[in-house]
Amino acid sequence: MPRSNTTIGWLMAAPLTAVLAAFLVLPIIMIVIVSFWGATEFSIYPAFEFDNYRFLFGSAVTWQVFGTTFRYALITWALTLGIGFTVAYFLAFHVRTLTMQITLALICTVPFWTSNIIRMISWVPFLGRNGIANQSLLSMGIIDQPLEWLLFSDFSVLLTFVHINTFFMIVPILNTMLRIDKSLVEAARDGGASGLQILTNVIIPLTKPGIMIGTIFVLTLVMGDFVTVRFMSGSQSANVGRLISNDVGLLQYPSAAATSVVLLCTVLIIVAGLLRLVDIRKEL
Amino acid sequence: MSKPRISYTRRSLLKGAATFTAASTLGAPMIWAQDIKDVTLRQFGTGVSNLNDVAVKVKEDLGFTLEMTALDSDAVTQRAATQPESFDIADIEYWICKKVWPTGNLQAMDTSKIKLFDKISPVFTTGKLTPESVVAQGTAPSTVGFISEPGSTEFAKEVTGWMTLIPTIYNADTLGIRPDLIGRPIESWAELLNPEFKGKASILDISSIGIMDMAMVCEAMGEIKYADKGNMTTEEIDKTIAIFTEAKKAGQFRAFWKSFDESVNLMASGEVVIQSMWSPAITAVKAQGIPCVYQPLKEGYRSWGGGLGLSAKLEGIALDAAYEYINWYISGWVGGYLMRQGYYSAVPETSKEFMDANEWGYWYEGKAATADIVSPTGQKLAGAGDTRDGGSYMDRMGAVACWNSVMDENQYMVRKWNEFIAA
Numbered sequence: 173m174p175r176s177n178t179t180i181g182w183l184m185a186a187p188l189t190a191v192l193a194a195f196l197v198l199p200i201i202m203i204v205i206v207s208f209w210g211a212t213e214f215s216i217y218p219a220f221e222f223d224n225y226r227f228l229f230g231s232a233v234t235w236q237v238f239g240t241t242f243r244y245a246l247i248t249w250a251l252t253l254g255i256g257f258t259v260a261y262f263l264a265f266h267v268r269t270l271t272m273q274i275t276l277a278l279i280c281t282v283p284f285w286t287s288n289i290i291r292m293i294s295w296v297p298f299l300g301r302n303g304i305a306n307q308s309l310l311s312m313g314i315i316d317q318p319l320e321w322l323l324f325s326d327f328s329v330l331l332t333f334v335h336i337n338t339f340f341m342i343v344p345i346l347n348t349m350l351r352i353d354k355s356l357v358e359a360a361r362d363g364g365a366s367g368l369q370i371l372t373n374v375i376i377p378l379t380k381p382g383i384m385i386g387t388i389f390v391l392t393l394v395m396g397d398f399v400t401v402r403f404m405s406g407s408q409s410a411n412v413g414r415l416i417s418n419d420v421g422l423l424q425y426p427s428a429a430a431t432s433v434v435l436l437c438t439v440l441i442i443v444a445g446l447l448r449l450v451d452i453r454k455e456l
Numbered sequence: 457m458s459k460p461r462i463s464y465t466r467r468s469l470l471k472g473a474a475t476f477t478a479a480s481t482l483g484a485p486m487i488w489a490q491d492i493k494d495v496t497l498r499q500f501g502t503g504v505s506n507l508n509d510v511a512v513k514v515k516e517d518l519g520f521t522l523e524m525t526a527l528d529s530d531a532v533t534q535r536a537a538t539q540p541e542s543f544d545i546a547d548i549e550y551w552i553c554k555k556v557w558p559t560g561n562l563q564a565m566d567t568s569k570i571k572l573f574d575k576i577s578p579v580f581t582t583g584k585l586t587p588e589s590v591v592a593q594g595t596a597p598s599t600v601g602f603i604s605e606p607g608s609t610e611f612a613k614e615v616t617g618w619m620t621l622i623p624t625i626y627n628a629d630t631l632g633i634r635p636d637l638i639g640r641p642i643e644s645w646a647e648l649l650n651p652e653f654k655g656k657a658s659i660l661d662i663s664s665i666g667i668m669d670m671a672m673v674c675e676a677m678g679e680i681k682y683a684d685k686g687n688m689t690t691e692e693i694d695k696t697i698a699i700f701t702e703a704k705k706a707g708q709f710r711a712f713w714k715s716f717d718e719s720v721n722l723m724a725s726g727e728v729v730i731q732s733m734w735s736p737a738i739t740a741v742k743a744q745g746i747p748c749v750y751q752p753l754k755e756g757y758r759s760w761g762g763g764l765g766l767s768a769k770l771e772g773i774a775l776d777a778a779y780e781y782i783n784w785y786i787s788g789w790v791g792g793y794l795m796r797q798g799y800y801s802a803v804p805e806t807s808k809e810f811m812d813a814n815e816w817g818y819w820y821e822g823k824a825a826t827a828d829i830v831s832p833t834g835q836k837l838a839g840a841g842d843t844r845d846g847g848s849y850m851d852r853m854g855a856v857a858c859w860n861s862v863m864d865e866n867q868y869m870v871r872k873w874n875e876f877i878a879a
Binding site for chain 1: 709
């Protein structure tokens with residue numbers, strides 16, 4: 173009875189569709205609509221004007237801020253990928269028992285027992301001019317002046333981004349690695365492949381879906397962030413998220429909405445590009 | 457209700473509760489004919505003066521209920537301008553008054569109904585603390601404090617019988633410094649950009665106040681002469697931001713702060729030795745046993761002030777209650793409470809009865825304390841022999857160079873400010 177199967181299929185999908193429509197699609201449509209509205213100093217009014225976008229694309233700051241956002245995202249991506257891949261590789265291929273693998277993977281989640289903000293802020297006293305890092309280096313005689321660039325700099329922003337986001341890279345990569353059939357690695361070794369060749373010809377191609385999912389997580393998290401950048405740069409640098417939060421603070425909702433739309437489109441284009449590289453559905 | 461077997465349904469209970477609530481908040485004046493004790497006044501404002509202790513004391517002294525809502529200053533402005541039905545009393549800053557008054561959502565106060573009107577500090581009436589003083593730049597309270605007749609949306613240039621806001625809290629702000637880490641006297645706003653403090657300076661990242669601090673610095677350096685720091689032209693804004701952008705790129709600033717706590721941490725940890733600061737933040741640093749001075753500077757202070765405004769919708773018994781509240785507010789108890797936190801009140805003399813001689817001498821007269829100075833919450837703020845930074849009321853309020861304000865070119869300024877942060 174194909175007809176009733178279709179009906180059942182639709183019915184089963186309906187609740188999720190309704191939830192997504194109400195809480196995801198509708199708000200986004202609202203944001204798009206508001207981005208064409210106008211604003212006075214203390215109110216917003218319905219209109220259809222392109223002023224918000226005109227100002228956004230006409231300002232050098234926008235380009236600069238988008239540049240910074242991409243820079244943070246790219247560097248964080250490269251570092252989290254490097255660390256995440258290494259950790260996952262260790263867990264999947266060097267740790268022998270399943271119990272140990274699970275234990276170690278759970279240890280990776282320990283930092284998530286506190287809030288994001290606390291993990292971030294706790295770097296401040298550590299990296300400060302009179303912080304633990306500088307004190308230790310001074311007492312070991314490695315430096316004779318406190319290092320100023322440790323805190324309130326691009327360094328501290330990136331350090332925190334990597335710290336907070338590496339886990340999102342570890343989990344999907346580990347997940348795909350654990351599904352790799354060990355006999356493939358053995359076959360490669362029997363065929364005379366070196367360790368490096370096994371890595372590049374067997375493991376990396378088979379881990380691609382995990383890398384892609386991790387990449388999407390990290391890129392979207394970093395590009396949408398504003399708190400990390402504000403606190404760790406001491407408010408001295410800006411990314412797109414801060415631009416939006418500044419506008420919201422000054423009650424310029426239409427302008428904030430326009431910036432959000434542009435950011436959303438940028439991220440969607442990147443994700444669409446990534447998905448073209450790997451067919452996640454097929455690989456999973 | 458006295459029956460032993462209780463059998464109301466949930467619906468009937470809810471109904472009863474609803475009727476009861478309605479009677480206690482709305483119906484009361486109709487039923488008990490003009491009894492002021494049943495009035496509820498809804499006040500909203502910024503956190504600084506929305507003190508729960510005040511609401512409790514109002515109930516005790518005057519009998520009616522004061523409901524307080526604390527919002528940030530942007531939200532306060534928006535609400536005062538767009539939702540006149542949502543409040544009876546607006547606790548707003550004078551620069552917000554300048555923005556909001558033209559909307560007609562507030563009504564002027566008849567000064568003949570304000571008993572202590574003659575005693576209100578001249579800062580808020582003529583604008584001149586002493587007859588020789590000059591009215592400071594920016595949105596000085598005296599320039600937006602009066603209108604010529606009820607209903608007018610234009611401010612009067614002189615004292616009239618109709619007042620827009622009754623002043624509540626005000627203070628004079630300056631730079632905070634760490635004297636132990638600087639080790640020499642600091643006398644000018646220009647020191648904020650002195651290369652000596654490279655990587656150890658900070659400014660607040662709140663555009664409307666930050667731009668004023670910047671202007672104080674640029675003028676002190678002799679780089680720019682402003683016609684009115686509180687209302688800059690676009691060229692003046694460009695020049696000011698350019699000077700600070702250059703300093704930022706040269707690494708002058710350690711960080712910018714946006715919240716009170718951030719300013720305390722920057723100073724207490726020694727990351728910063730000179731920065732824009734607010735008075736209670738200095739107190740918080742000192743409370744940790746770290747030396748910190750609210751440094752008086754020769755160019756003067758940047759001052760701010762708030763006041764109570766009456767909603768245009770307020771009438772009848774509620775309006776009478778509001779006048780009673782205002783008269784009570786300036787009669788001394790609140791003033792004493794505020795002055796012990798380092799703020800000033802509209803009629804300083806009335807606060808004297810509510811403070812001891814030591815407190816009055818320290819906070820108002822600028823005399824050395826004869827015993828420990830304690831905050832309203834019980835923290836020790838100063839010991840015997842200490843004097844207040846900047847001295848007496850006359851010394852501090854007499855040296856105000858400009859008031860917090862809103863510029864005609866506000867939106868332009870905000871955009872430039874964002875560029876500065878992103879630079």
